[in-house]
Amino acid sequence: MTxxxxxxxxxxxxxxxxxxxxxxxxxxxxxxxFALAAWxxxxxxxxxxxxxxxxxxxxxxxxxxxxxxxxxxxxxxxxFVPKLFGIRPDKTIWVQRPGSVLAAMVIVIVYASMLGRLTxxxxxxxxxxxxxxAAGVRRPIIIAACTIGFLTFTKILFEIVLGTxxx
Amino acid sequence: MLSGFLIxxxxxxxxxxxxxxxxxxxxxxxLGSIPGLTSSIGIALVVPFTFTMSPxxxxxxxxxxxMATEYxxxxxxxxxxxxxxxAAAVTALDGYPMRLRGExxxxxxxxxxxxxxxxxxxxxxxxxxxxxMASFALAFxxxxxxxxxxxxxxxxxxLSGASMLKGFLSLFFGLAVGVIGIxxxxxxxxxxxxxxxxxxxxxxxxxxxxxxxxxxxxxxEKSGAKVAPLRHLPSVSGQFGLMRPYLRVLxxxxxMGYLVSVIPGHGAVISAVVSYGVQKRLSDKxxxxxxxxxxxxxxxxxxxxxxxxxxxxxMLSLGIPxxxxxxILIGALMLHGVQPGPLLFAxxxxxxxxxxxxxxxxxxxxxxxxxGGVRFxxxxxxxxxxVIAALVCAMCLLGSYASQNDIFAIWLTVFFGIVGYLMKKxxxxxxxxxxxxxxxxxxxxxxxxxxxxxGGDLTVFLTHPISLVCLVLACGVLxxxxxxxxx
Numbered sequence: 027m028t029x030x031x032x033x034x035x036x037x038x039x040x041x042x043x044x045x046x047x048x049x050x051x052x053x054x055x056x057x058x059x060f061a062l063a064a065w066x067x068x069x070x071x072x073x074x075x076x077x078x079x080x081x082x083x084x085x086x087x088x089x090x091x092x093x094x095x096x097x098x099x100x101x102x103x104x105x106f107v108p109k110l111f112g113i114r115p116d117k118t119i120w121v122q123r124p125g126s127v128l129a130a131m132v133i134v135i136v137y138a139s140m141l142g143r144l145t146x147x148x149x150x151x152x153x154x155x156x157x158x159x160a161a162g163v164r165r166p167i168i169i170a171a172c173t174i175g176f177l178t179f180t181k182i183l184f185e186i187v188l189g190t191x192x193x
Numbered sequence: 194m195l196s197g198f199l200i201x202x203x204x205x206x207x208x209x210x211x212x213x214x215x216x217x218x219x220x221x222x223x224l225g226s227i228p229g230l231t232s233s234i235g236i237a238l239v240v241p242f243t244f245t246m247s248p249x250x251x252x253x254x255x256x257x258x259x260m261a262t263e264y265x266x267x268x269x270x271x272x273x274x275x276x277x278x279x280a281a282a283v284t285a286l287d288g289y290p291m292r293l294r295g296e297x298x299x300x301x302x303x304x305x306x307x308x309x310x311x312x313x314x315x316x317x318x319x320x321x322x323x324x325x326m327a328s329f330a331l332a333f334x335x336x337x338x339x340x341x342x343x344x345x346x347x348x349x350x351x352l353s354g355a356s357m358l359k360g361f362l363s364l365f366f367g368l369a370v371g372v373i374g375i376x377x378x379x380x381x382x383x384x385x386x387x388x389x390x391x392x393x394x395x396x397x398x399x400x401x402x403x404x405x406x407x408x409x410x411x412x413x414e415k416s417g418a419k420v421a422p423l424r425h426l427p428s429v430s431g432q433f434g435l436m437r438p439y440l441r442v443l444x445x446x447x448x449m450g451y452l453v454s455v456i457p458g459h460g461a462v463i464s465a466v467v468s469y470g471v472q473k474r475l476s477d478k479x480x481x482x483x484x485x486x487x488x489x490x491x492x493x494x495x496x497x498x499x500x501x502x503x504x505x506x507x508m509l510s511l512g513i514p515x516x517x518x519x520x521i522l523i524g525a526l527m528l529h530g531v532q533p534g535p536l537l538f539a540x541x542x543x544x545x546x547x548x549x550x551x552x553x554x555x556x557x558x559x560x561x562x563x564x565g566g567v568r569f570x571x572x573x574x575x576x577x578x579x580v581i582a583a584l585v586c587a588m589c590l591l592g593s594y595a596s597q598n599d600i601f602a603i604w605l606t607v608f609f610g611i612v613g614y615l616m617k618k619x620x621x622x623x624x625x626x627x628x629x630x631x632x633x634x635x636x637x638x639x640x641x642x643x644x645x646x647x648g649g650d651l652t653v654f655l656t657h658p659i660s661l662v663c664l665v666l667a668c669g670v671l672x673x674x675x676x677x678x679x680x
């Protein structure tokens with residue numbers, strides 16, 4: 027998959043790891059940025075061009091779209107033909123504990139969607155233990171102490187000190 | 194200048210300011226002691242909670258936090274060879290070998306006294322240079338501001354990390370995000386596909402996501418790594434006489450730290466590396482560097498801490514962020530309705546002068562807290578990464594909500610958190626996104642204003658000398674790394 031791999035500085039040797047070639051990721055990133063540039067260019071057509079002299083409100087987004095498209099094509103090209111850019115051998119990108127990272131992202135998304143419905147305290151009382159678990163904390167006493175401590179801290183900070191209502 | 198100090202002193206004569214300084218210092222020490230939490234993450238996390246404070250209390254708290262975080266990173270660097278902030282990696286080169294020799298207390302004492310010396314000397318340089326730079330920039334019009342903004346954006350080359358191309362893509366992404374919302378001149382809606390984006394992508398939730406939440410995901414990755422245990426806690430002496438033989442090192446490193454960091458994008462890390470390198474070259478015993486030479490420790494720590502006032506100079510006088518942390522400080526000031534830049538000294542003199550006073554006044558307390566609380570800061574370094582990740586994540590989401598009182602802000606933070614994490618994994622630095630968010634609007638609005646004024650004549654940017662100089666400098670800043678690379 028890769029020609030040259032580098033040891034991640036803080037590598038945890040027992041944790042599950044995904045290794046991906048940097049060049050392949052560069053190509054994916056380049057395509058993503060190109061799609062964003064295309065969206066920006068296309069969206070500029072919908073901007074009302076009122077006359078204010080000089081250049082209109084669509085000029086700047088179009089200029090950014092062009093620059094971004096150029097840059098993303100270079101990145102794709104760099105991924106496919108690295109020799110053209112005098113780039114050193116491929117590097118390995120390490121993702122340690124991919125399951126935990128993905129779980130943390132899903133928990134955060136679910137929390138954001140639940141917050142309006144469940145309100146702050148019940149939602150956080152569910153969210154924080156799940157996140158602590160995903161982050162590798164297994165001792166129930168630590169999970170309970172962190173959750174209760176955080177909820178108490180935010181109650182004092184928001185309701186008493188700042189006077190800011192929570193959702 | 195004197196009247197500015199008097200105005201600031203009047204504003205600062207309140208217990209709230211003292212409380213703000215103390216809080217900033219304590220939070221800064223806690224954050225800096227924890228590897229993975231940098232000053233930019235800390236400032237982004239705390240900004241939402243400063244809304245209800247006055248601008249002076251808020252900025253004093255944030256600047257104190259910035260300063261304390263940069264110092265406290267040296268504590269775990271010396272004691273467990275794990276830098277709390279990136280610049281402390283240079284401190285660890287000689288600090289950790291000193292601890293292995295049983296000189297942990299001496300190393301800690303030297304590091305904090307060096308930090309204090311670097312910070313105070315650099316603040317004095319800041320006071321002189323920032324006021325001068327701001328008075329020079331007072332005569333700027335739209336074309337000059339455009340030139341200045343382009344110069345600021347060109348500094349992407351120094352914030353890009355390993356790949357300049359990726360740095361530019363990060364910058365363009367930030368500029369693209371910045372055009373969402375109402376257009377600054379004509380009031381036309383652009384790319385508003387949901388009501389939440391009518392006022393644009395709000396700065397703070399995006400920032401919390403890019404820096405803090407993405408950092409949480411990185412911490413989750415490393416959550417299984419064992420924290421290096423430290424059983425014997427050192428006691429520090431606080432002997433000021435320890436520093437007497439190193440006065441020349443202190444002076445040289447302070448000056449170098451300040452001058453390097455005044456160049457936007459050249460923060461604490463580059464300052465520490467340059468100062469360490471120069472000291473090694475000048476030393477009688479260069480072979481002992483990296484093996485516990487106090488000169489190396491002092492050079493790195495003095496320069497890293499002198500870089501904090503240095504990075505504030507372009508921010509206060511020109512409105513250009515000197516580092517990722519100062520970009521967030523600019524955002525924090527803008528949220529209070531204060532625009533950093535040449536007019537800041539005339540319109541809101543209490544802000545820059547409060548910063549100067551805070552930098553000078555806080556330092557002795559920082560020395561006391563640093564020396565007196567070593568045992569506590571060491572314990573902070575031993576908190577499991579998983580616990581820190583979860584609590585920081587919860588603070589990110591809550592802080593984001595508090596900044597807008599709207600759940601949409603949390604969605605923005607989550608989006609930018611995931612984007613920031615993916616960017617970091619493929620070596621795309623998120624700092625240029627912040628640069629673009631801060632300077633994008635300034636660039637576009639002044640470009641268009643200048644063209645309106647000149648009747649659409651593009652040569653307006655070349656006929657104004659300051660704008661021309663800024664554009665030429667911007668070209669130089671962009672081309673220099675490419676020329677170096679081809680050589």
